[in-house]
Every structure is written in structure tokens, then in C-alpha cells.
Amino acid sequence: MYDFIRGPLMWAALVIFVGGLIFRIIQMFQLSKKKERIFFTSTSSGEEQRGGDYSPEERKLRWLVSFSNSIMGNYPILTIITTIFHICLFITPVFLLGHNLFLYESWKIKFFSLPESLTDIMTIIFLLCAIFFILRRIIVPRLRAISSFNDFLLLFITIAPFLTGYLAYHQCFFNYKTMLTLHILAGEIMLMAITFTKLGHIIFFFFTRFHISSEYSLIPGSRVW
Amino acid sequence: MTTPEVKSIDKEKIKDILNDKKGKMKLSLFVCAHCGLCAESCPLYRAHDRNPEYMPSYKVINSLGKLYKKIKKLDRNFLEEIKELIWKNCVLCGRCYCPLGIDIPSMIALARGVCRSQGISGVYPHSLGAPEEDFPEALSHIGVSEKE
Amino acid sequence: MIIAKVKPLEEIKDMVKDYPKVLNVGCAGCTAVCLAGGQKEVDTLNTQLNSSFKADKVSFQVDGFTVERQCEMQFLAELDKIAGQYNAFLSMGCGAGVQFLAERFPRIPVFPAVNTSFVGVNKDIGWYEERCSSCGDCVLGITGGICPVTMCAKGLFNGPCGGPEDGHCEVDKDIPCAWVNIYERLKEQGRLENILKIFPARDWQNQIQGKIILEPYKKRYIK
Numbered sequence: 402m403y404d405f406i407r408g409p410l411m412w413a414a415l416v417i418f419v420g421g422l423i424f425r426i427i428q429m430f431q432l433s434k435k436k437e438r439i440f441f442t443s444t445s446s447g448e449e450q451r452g453g454d455y456s457p458e459e460r461k462l463r464w465l466v467s468f469s470n471s472i473m474g475n476y477p478i479l480t481i482i483t484t485i486f487h488i489c490l491f492i493t494p495v496f497l498l499g500h501n502l503f504l505y506e507s508w509k510i511k512f513f514s515l516p517e518s519l520t521d522i523m524t525i526i527f528l529l530c531a532i533f534f535i536l537r538r539i540i541v542p543r544l545r546a547i548s549s550f551n552d553f554l555l556l557f558i559t560i561a562p563f564l565t566g567y568l569a570y571h572q573c574f575f576n577y578k579t580m581l582t583l584h585i586l587a588g589e590i591m592l593m594a595i596t597f598t599k600l601g602h603i604i605f606f607f608f609t610r611f612h613i614s615s616e617y618s619l620i621p622g623s624r625v626w
Numbered sequence: 627m628t629t630p631e632v633k634s635i636d637k638e639k640i641k642d643i644l645n646d647k648k649g650k651m652k653l654s655l656f657v658c659a660h661c662g663l664c665a666e667s668c669p670l671y672r673a674h675d676r677n678p679e680y681m682p683s684y685k686v687i688n689s690l691g692k693l694y695k696k697i698k699k700l701d702r703n704f705l706e707e708i709k710e711l712i713w714k715n716c717v718l719c720g721r722c723y724c725p726l727g728i729d730i731p732s733m734i735a736l737a738r739g740v741c742r743s744q745g746i747s748g749v750y751p752h753s754l755g756a757p758e759e760d761f762p763e764a765l766s767h768i769g770v771s772e773k774e
Numbered sequence: 775m776i777i778a779k780v781k782p783l784e785e786i787k788d789m790v791k792d793y794p795k796v797l798n799v800g801c802a803g804c805t806a807v808c809l810a811g812g813q814k815e816v817d818t819l820n821t822q823l824n825s826s827f828k829a830d831k832v833s834f835q836v837d838g839f840t841v842e843r844q845c846e847m848q849f850l851a852e853l854d855k856i857a858g859q860y861n862a863f864l865s866m867g868c869g870a871g872v873q874f875l876a877e878r879f880p881r882i883p884v885f886p887a888v889n890t891s892f893v894g895v896n897k898d899i900g901w902y903e904e905r906c907s908s909c910g911d912c913v914l915g916i917t918g919g920i921c922p923v924t925m926c927a928k929g930l931f932n933g934p935c936g937g938p939e940d941g942h943c944e945v946d947k948d949i950p951c952a953w954v955n956i957y958e959r960l961k962e963q964g965r966l967e968n969i970l971k972i973f974p975a976r977d978w979q980n981q982i983q984g985k986i987i988l989e990p991y992k993k994r995y996i997k
Contacts, residue, residue, distance in 0.1 A: 432649040472725060475666040544662045546678035547687055552660050598656075602726050605657045609727025614994075617723055621994040626650050626729060646855065718842055735842050735849065738802070742840055747802070747813040767900075768815050769783045769822030 403582050414589035421596025422604060429608045433624040436614050479537075486530035489523045493563070494588075496520065499570065524567045531560045551598070558594050561587035635702050635744045643740050644694065651736060654728045655691050658683055664730065667723035670715060680715050682722040682730045689737040705746050712737045713748030775895075776804040776868045777902040778811065778888040783822060786864070789885040790823070793862035794833050798823075798887070799853065799875060800840035801867035808902055810888045811866025813840040819866070819887065836864070844871025850878050857882060910984065911976070916968045918959035925952035931973040 473480040494500060498514040505511060535556055538544045565587050569580035594600050609615075614622035644651065664682040665671050671680040678684055689708040696704065712734050722730040741747065790796050798816050806812025816838040827834035839856070842849040844867035853875075857863075862883045865872040869890040876884040892904035907923045913931075914921060923929050927945040930953065937944030938951035960966050987995060 428649065428653070432653065472663055472666075472723075476663065479663075538660075541662065543665050543676070543678040543681050543684070544660065546681070547660050547662070547684050549660075599659050602657050602659050605653070606726050613727060613729075615727070615729065616720075617727070626732070732848065738842065739852065742802075742813055747840070765809075765814060765818045767809070768780050768818040769826075771783055 403578065407585065410589055411585070414592045418592040418595060421593075421601075425596055425601055425604050426608070429605070430624075433613060433626050436623055436625040482530050482533055485526060486534070489527035489530070490559075493520050493523045493527065497566075499566075521567070521570070524563050527563055528560065528567070531556060531563075555594065555598055555600060558587075558591050559600070562591055633702060633745075635700060635705065637697070637700060639743050640700065640740050641697065643736070643743055644697070647732075647736055650729070651690065651694065651733065654733055655687070655694065657726055658687070658724075658728060659726060661725065663725050664722050667721055669719065669721060670717065679711070682716075682724075682734075685711050685716055686730060686733045686737075690733050693737060693740065702744065702746075705741050705744055708737065709741060709746055709748070712741070775807060775893070776870075776890060777808045777892055777894045777904070778805050778868050778890045780810050780815065780819070780866070780888050781886070783826065786819070786885075786887050787823065787826060790836070790862060790864055791827075791832060791834070793860075793883070794835065795860050796834070796836045796862045796864055797853075797856070797860040798836050798838045798864040798866065799844065800838060801842075801844045801865075801871055802840055803843040803845070803867070803871075805867055805871075805888060806840075807896070809900060811868075813838075816840055816866055844868075844875055847874065847878065850875060853879075908984075913973070916971060917956045918963060918965065918968070920952055920956045920959060922952055922956065925955070927952075931976065933969060 468474050492515075496513060496515040497520050498517050501512045501514045535553070538548050538552060538556075562584060565580055565584035568574055569577060569584050572580075574580065575583075591600070595603065610617075610619045612618075612622050612624050614625055660683065662681065662683065665676070665678075665680075668680060668682050671677070671682075674680050689712045693700065693704070693708065716734050718731055718734060718738075720731045724730055738747075798820055800806070800813055800816035801811050802813065806815075809815065820836045820838050823836050824834065837860075839853065841852055844850060844865065857879050860882065862885060863875060863879065864885050864887045865875050866887045867875070868888070869886065872884055872886045893906040893908055894902050894904040897903055904924055906921060909923050922931055927943050927949060928935060934951055934953035935944075938954055939947075941951055941954045943949040943951050957966070957969060960968055
């Protein structure tokens with residue numbers, strides 16, 4: 402079993418992940434097209450809006466208004482927790498000593514790692530954030546209204562690699578080999594799930610917020626659906 | 627008033643309309659993380675006491691999402707059911723904000739387009755679905771000659 | 775909102791009689807609410823046109839398609855696929871929508887089926903009244919919520935003209951004098967000193983096409 406998930410299944414997961422990534426990116430480019438930009442040359446009309454030089458008080462007020470209407474203003478706790486969640490999600494696996502040793506053993510690639518105590522703490526924080534999400538999905542009425550089994554399943558799929566990795570590292574519960582097998586399996590399932598489920602919001606987010614031009618794009622985009 | 631016979635719907639036409647935007651629709655429905663962050667951006671949600679039925683993602687999932695899933699077993703009753711959701715619960719003001727960048731107004735517009743193609747539309751006068759019997763003169767102002 | 779009224783049938787027929795296949799584009803926005811150009815109105819007009827031309831023995835076919843709003847390109851995009859099949863468009867949207875439609879399909883003649891009348895309110899079903907002239911310099915705060923540009927027949931800014939009789943305008947006895955109403959309103963609110971303010975002469979030049987680009991979005995469009 403261990404050899405299977407360490408060998409063929411790992412390659413399969415990687416191929417599916419990279420293949421799916423490319424597929425999704427191509428799909429998104431195909432579904433959108435270059436936008437025809439409309440320009441206006443700087444007008445000299447007398448009654449133009451403010452030129453942009455605001456007093457410090459005004460600047461502060463404007464910032465406060467746009468902040469309180471933003472997502473962080475409306476959901477401050479959620480924003481903080483999800484930011485921490487996502488940071489831990491990305492940084493922990495990439496800079497984990499265990500993973501990088503594995504990488505070195507397999508492909509002789511040296512990669513920077515964080516101290517193990519730090520990644521340990523980050524994993525715990527991640528798991529706590531995940532529990533917060535689960536509870537939130539059950540308790541908050543507007544989320545209950547649209548949540549389904551899939552949402553909880555995907556949360557679990559995301560948690561599983563971290564949980565099993567933590568337990569494997571600390572060698573609690575089952576024996577090390579079993580836990581490690583489960584961990585690798587969980588990681589592979591998660592990689593495969595990214596392109597087939599809403600976990601693909603990773604790719605989608607960057608594409609739509611940076612490429613598609615809309616009222617809410619983070620930079621003026623150059624494409625439209 | 628005799629009960630109107632329930633006309634069947636033209637599924638081919640509906641499929642054509644959906645196929646036109648199929649990629650975008652499927653992608654949007656699929657990527658929706660059900661995070662609920664679009665709620666506060668909807669003025670109707672805020673005005674109706676934060677009722678989840680006014681949440682943009684709720685509206686899309688329960689109209690277009692269900693429509694797409696049930697496409698084979700679609701019938702007129704279902705379209706009538708979602709009529710309120712996409713006409714009364716939404717004014718297509720376009721203020722809805724999705725952190726993932728899903729174009730929510732176009733999804734609602736697509737659902738409306740499907741309903742409209744089958745002759746179902748949001749009705750004015752202002753109670754949704756006011757029967758024309760209440761307003762016998764309705765529409766008699768269209769196509770009159772100059773000498774009214 | 776924008777209030778429009780459907781043109782008489784003869785006028786519409788005259789516009790489209792030379793085009794054998796026409797698409798009647800409705801608008802589910804303002805003109806739908808004022809019962810001039812929504813889905814039902816499109817269907818009704820189409821029935822009238824088809825039967826009328828048939829009676830005249832003129833070869834004619836009109837189809838209908840209602841878009842959400844004709845003032846937004848993303849909704850007009852729904853017509854892209856079917857536009858090529860038609861010789862002309864009839865639009866039941868407001869003047870702005872007709873122009874946007876014509877802009878999107880410059881090779882296809884576009885005809886307005888409604889007369890865009892004013893910016894007004896729904897007093898009740900089928901009853902619409904003008905309230906705003908879009909002058910671009912709103913003084914409603916000072917006049918207690920009654921617009922002197924729209925509601926005063928002469929558009930006076932500094933009080934009644936001396937013509938009102940019994941609170942009614944000398945131009946038309948059925949129109950209440952706007953300034954009498956403004957006075958009453960301000961009196962009720964205890965703000966009569968507003969009426970003592972003198973407005974300077976206004977620049978009524980409205981020759982250039984109005985354009986507003988909101989400050990936060992300017993960067994997107996400047997070359």
C-alpha cells in the first residue's frame with residue numbers, strides 16, 4: 402500500500418493536478434476575450450470632480466468609509482481568520498522540514514525550511530481555523546441555507562492532510578507508517594480535488610480578480626467574459 | 627375562470643440559451659465556495675432583515691443552479707417557482723460582490739432569460755404576478771391609433 | 775425613473791414598413807415598469823403589427839426579444855447571435871437604450887417604438903408624472919423637496935411670478951403654483967428663510983452631451 406501511494410498514485414495525483422490546472426487556465430482564457438478599452442482624454446470641462454488632493458481629515462474619512470463597506474469592515478473576524486487560515490495553508494506544506502527532506506531524498510532539491518516548532522504551531526492554528534469554519538457553517542443561518550454535504554466534505558478533505566501529518570509527526574494514535582500512508586493519501590486526494598471541486602477557487606480567484614475587468618477587479622482587467 | 631392548461635416548455639430553446647453561456651455558468655456554479663460573503667453587499671438582503679433568501683448566492687444556486695441540475699425534468703411549475711426568487715428577490719442592481727469574482731448579476735440575468743423565453747416574466751403592476759383579470763385595460767394602450 | 779409612452783401604431787408601421795423582418799427589442803427596465811416596453815408590451819405590439827400588416831397585405835414579420843436593460847452593453851450582448859437575421863430593429867426602450875442598441879449594431883437600422891417623455895414617478899398604476907428635469911444642479915434641499923425647474927411652468931428660481939391665482943398657475947389653471955407649494959412646505963418645516971435666498975442667474979446651456987465619470991474609476995479610462 403505504501404509503495405503504491407508513494408509511487409504510482411503520487412505521479413497520478415501530480416499529473417491530474419498539473420493537467421487540471423492547465424485545463425482550467427485554458428478554459429478560463431477561452432471563456433473570456435480581450436476587452437475593447439474605451440478611453441477618454443483628460444477633459445478640461447470646468448465642473449470636473451475633485452482633482453484628488455484631499456486634506457488629511459478627508460483622506461481619513463474616505464478611507465474609513467470604504468473600509469467599513471468592504472468585506473473586512475463587514476466581517477472583521479472572518480477576514481482575519483480566513484487570512485490566517487490561507488497563510489498557514491500555503492506556507493506550512495511548502496516550508497515543512499519533513500517535506501523538504503523528502504524532496505531532497507528523492508530529487509536532490511534543496512529548499513528552505515522553517516523550524517519544526519513553528520510549523521507545528523501553524524498546523525494547530527490551521528486546524529483551529531478549520532474548526533471555526535465548520536462551526537460557522539453550522540451556526541450562521543445564511544450559510545446553513547446554502548451549505549450541502551459537499552461543503553463539509555471539502556473542508557474535511559482540506560483538513561485531513563494537516564491532521565494526519567500532525568498525528569504522524571507526533572506519532573500518536575496509530576503506528577507511524579499507517580499514519581504516514583494516510584497522510585500521503587490525504588494529500589494526494591486534496592491535490593486531485595483542487596481542479597475538480599470548488600477548491601479550484603485558487604485558480605479562479607487570481608484569474609477573475611486580476612484579469613477580468615469588472616467593477617470589483619483588483620486591477621483594471623483586460624478581459625471580459 | 628377556468629384553470630389554464632399548463633403549457634409545456636420548450637426544453638430545446640432553454641438548452642440553447644444555457645449552452646450559449648454554458649462554460650461561464652458551469653464554472654461560476656462550480657467555483658462558488660458557499661462562503662456567504664456576497665450577502666452583505668446586497669441591498670435587498672440588508673433591507674429584508676438579513677433573510678438568507680435574499681442572499682445573492684442563494685438566489686443563483688436555487689434558481690440557475692437547480693434549473694441546470696434538473697434540466698431533463700424541467701417543467702413550467704419549476705420556472706414559476708423560481709420567478710419570485712429572480713424577480714422579486716433581485717432587482718439586478720449589480721451591487722453584489724463576490725470575493726472570488728463570480729459575475730452574479732449575469733447569472734440572474736441568464737435565469738431570467740430562460741424564464742422569459744417561456745413566456746414567464748416579472749409582471750408589473752407591482753405585485754408580482756398580479757393577474758391581468760384585475761386590470762382589464764392592461765395593454766390596451768399599445769397599438770392604438772393617433773386619434774385616441 | 776424614465777417614463778415613456780408607446781408611439782401610435784401608424785407611426786410605428788410607417789417606420790418599419792420597408793423591412794420584411796424586424797426584431798422588436800424590449801426592455802425590462804424603466805419602460806417595463808411604466809408599461810411601455812416590457813415583455814408583455816412587446817408581445818402585444820407584435821401581435822398588432824403582424825395582424826395589421828397582414829390586413830394590408832404587406833409582407834412583414836416581427837419577432838420579439840426582451841433584454842434586461844438596453845442601457846448596458848452586457849445585456850445587449852444577448853442579441854449578438856440573432857441580430858444578423860433581421861433587417862431592422864424596433865426598440866421599446868428609452869432613447870438612451872435605442873442609441874446604445876444602434877451603437878452596438880451600426881449596420882442595422884434601429885427605430886424607436888416609444889417616445890421617451892420624462893423622469894418621473896409612478897403615482898399609481900398607469901399614472902406617471904414628471905418630477906425632475908435633470909438640470910444637473912439640484913436645489914431640492916432649499917425648496918423643501920419641490921423642484922422649481924420642473925413644477926414651475928416658467929422654471930423660476932426666486933419665488934412666484936405674481937401670476938398665480940388661488941394657488942394656481944396663470945399658464946394653466948390646473949397646475950398648482952410650484953412656489954405657493956414650496957412656501958407651504960417650507961412653512962410646515964419652519965424653514966421659510968430659505969425662500970429669502972436669492973439664486974443667481976443660472977447657466978441653462980445644455981448643449982453638450984452630459985458625461986459623468988466617477989472619481990475612483992477615472993484611472994481605468996484615461997489614456
